[in-house]
Amino acid sequence: MARTLARSFYARESVDLAPELLNKLLVHRHPEAGRLVARIVEVEAYCGSDDPGSHAYRGPTRRNATMFGPPGRLYVYFTYGMHWCANVVAHRDDDASAVLLRAAAPLEGLEAMRRWRPKARRERDLCSGPAKLAQALGITGEHDGDDLVRGPIRILDDGLPPPRRPGVSGRVGLSLGRGDEHLWRWFVPGDPNVSR
């Protein structure tokens, strides 16, 4: 049925990888909560030294080290003093690029997701933002650098292709002049889990 994406799938620029991740399954085999599954419906691409909106813009640091490593790993960062956000590391040829997982449609393990996100009133509040998605799937800084091919967090293809015509827009949350002109956000049109 669903098969794990091979490492070669990730070995390209984030701008090319990002739309291909739409409709793929994000799966976390959690030691206590069991199997958590959500379908990716919104992503953003971040590049390296040429992208002022990217954490990699000013070169490698302790925080962004994973972005400069091999593709197919998870880059998890802490922001606003309280939130974790998860990225997929893409190709690197002496530079860095990654895809921010912004929203997903919850499919399995909703009980645990609701337990970890007690403030989510409706189902579409569970994973409709990068920090919500990480929280619902139990992803924190301890998963930074994890191998998405080996697990426990993986990305699977269950046969549903990306949308033929994905929604496109500028990236969210960037101040003006920091790469906000790039149309590097993609989403599944009409999906209720896409962030507002």
Added chain:
DNA sequence: GGTGTGATCGTA
């Protein structure tokens, strides 16, 4: 539906 604001702390 939309807009505006406070929370909270690691990073550069």
Added chain:
DNA sequence: ACGATCACACCA
């Protein structure tokens, strides 16, 4: 100081 954000208040 400033975030690759969220939740909540308030208005419509």
